[in-house]
Amino acid sequence: MNIMTPTAARRSTHLRSSPDAPHAVVIGSGFGGLAAAVRLGARGYRVTVLEKLDAPGGRAYVYRQDGFTFDAGPTIVTAPFLLEELWQLCGRSLSDDVDLRPVSPYYRIRFDDGEVFEYSGDPDAMRAEVARFAPGDVAGYESFLKASEARFRIGFEKLGHVPFDNWTDMARVLPDLVRLAGHRSVYDLVCRHVRDARLRVVLSFHPLLVGGNPFATTSIYSLIAFLERRWGVHFAMGGTGSLVRGLVGLIEGQGNTLRCNAEIARILVTDGRATGVRLASGEEIAADVVVSNADSAWTYRHLVAPEDRRRWTDKRIEKARYSMSLFVWYFGTRRQYPDVAHHTILLGPRYRELLHDIFERKVLASDFSLYLHRPTATDPSLAPAGCDSFYVLSCVPHLDSGTDWSVMAEEYRSRIERRLSETLLPGLGQEIVTSRMLTPQDFQDRLSSFKGAAFGLEPILTQSAWFRPHNRSEEVDRLYLVGAGTHPGAGLPGVLSSARVLDMVVPDAAEIRRR
Structure with missing residues (x-):
């Protein structure tokens, strides 16, 4: 099977950008933004990636503390050919920079009564x-x-x-x-x-x-x-952050640039066309094309002026349906738990009813189902010797629930700790040596996710494909969208595929020059 699209194969010329090449600005350095930058660079654009945070990755940010490494978000790599294609566009192989290891079982699913299903x-x-x-x-x-x-x-x-x-x-x-x-x-x-x-x-x-x-x-x-x-x-050895580092290396190898601590305040529009961006600092950067990897609702609600929008009005953005959010607790233990799988789904007593509380009623329930990630099951280097690195994730309502996470976060974390101690991680409270949390409020304030929704628009039929914000903006010429909030949707294969779409909708650099 030829994993490269005909378009990609045709453009894998390994060009380094030139100072007079058309300029593409990419907002955000999540996987969608980094993949977009690689593809645009391979097509002759001079690319600048602008990242709000102090390091690349977006939801795939990496936390390091007390000798432990925590992937902030994505932990599962599927459809690796989508990554391989990006490396091939730069004349390299994914294995040059990243060691991908198969995980088995895919998931260990533990029911509330203790019964376990090995999903492989x-x-x-x-x-x-x-x-x-x-x-x-x-x-x-x-x-x-x-x-x-x-x-x-x-x-x-x-x-x-x-x-x-x-x-x-x-x-x-x-x-x-x-x-x-x-x-x-x-x-x-x-x-x-x-x-x-x-x-x-x-x-x-x-x-x-x-x-x-x-x-x-x-x-x-x-x-x-x-x-x-x-x-x-x-799983990528070294954590998902090793994929981020690899992609940044590809971008820099093309002669292009990543700037961190560069928050966008506005996408500049002249006569209906994107002409650049203004940073929160007041600096303006001109561009021939702008690609937003920011949350699509956030992009239209906060980065594109109301007068430049007709379809994605404030009212429509507010009325759309959004995904749930996540509560994530990262922690390291002084001991190891060798019987715990790399990926465990720890189900609570309710399934349909809990999801109804999260998605429809938007209430923070007293029970929960959990996803427990133990990357040291595959890569012990992510924790000090003899220790384990974990994160545990609970699906929770987005910020329309009205939950004050500055008050609730520690109480909710404590409930999760008790549940883990009673089931998979005995004695957990005495073994924790480092800890941090990510709440729906952080998804909004830190990651610019509208309503703190962790995955953008909810993937219902009437918000899929043509009904989603388009990859080629319906509002502004030469503005393009990638990431979870546009087509085809969330998940690593989805956001990488959204960047793939750009090959079909963004003009070649040579064509931009002629205009």
Whole structure:
């Protein structure tokens, strides 16, 4: 399989930018912004990436304290060919800079009663696990995988890297969406294949990885199950931050620039065209094209002036539906917990009801389900010798819940600590040597996420594809969007694919020169 798109292959000329090349400014250094910068650099642009924080990565920022390394956000690498393609554009191989290791099991899923499901990419092992829980559902599990593959072939391979500029683009895919029951939810699709209540949870949780409620997210997102089976689940040695460092190295190798501590106050627009940006410091930087990797709602609500917007008005932005937020607790222990897997999903007593509280009622529930990340299971270098590095994540409502996290954060953390101590990490309270938290308020204030939503717009059908903010801005000429809030959506494959779309919508540097 040729993993490079024809466009990418044609443009992998390994050019270094020249001082007189057309200038592209990229707002934000998350994976979408860094991938966009590499692609624009490969096409002859002189690129400047501007990052609000003191280091690159955005949601993939890296915290280092007391000898421990904590990846702030993404921990799961799937579809690694999307990363390999970026390295190839620069005449290199991903393995030159990053050591990707497969993780197995993909996830260890622990139910509230202590029963465990080992979720892996091994077909025989998965059939055996399904049979252990519900022998009558093995055939249904196999048919679900086929349904997931059908959606993968359309949603990922066919549509994931193409723009949806016009309503006609959406009209062309409607027959596929109808045939694949895109109007149904992921959970509904799963229920059509398996009957066991626990297996329905196991096969439907994936939308939570991209900010969606399994009971509302379009069934197209069931493609994630097959995507994982197709390429596996990987971890970058040194942490996800090693991917960020590698991408920054590619950008600098192209002769381009990353500036940190450079917060954007406004995208400058003249006669309907983006002409540059103004920093919070007052400095103005001219540009021939502007690419925003900032949250799409934040971009339109705060960076584009109201008079330059017609579709994404303040009212429309406020009324849109947004993903849940996250409470994340990072901690290091003085001892190791060798029986804990790299990725563990620790389910609480409720599934549908808890998600209803988070997404619909927007209340902070007394119970929770948790994702526990133990990267030292794969890479011990992320903690001092004999220690473990962790983060634990709980899905919570975004800031419309009204929760005052300056008051609630420590109480909520303590409840999570008790739960972990009772289940997977005995004696945890006495073993913690370093700790920090990230709350929905931090998602808004630190990461410029509208309403503190961790994944931007919620991935329901009426906010997907053409209905999402477009990669080529509908509002401003030569303004482009990448990242979780635009097409195709959140998750590492989604944001990397959003940068891939730019190859089809951003003019070549030579064409910009001629205009």
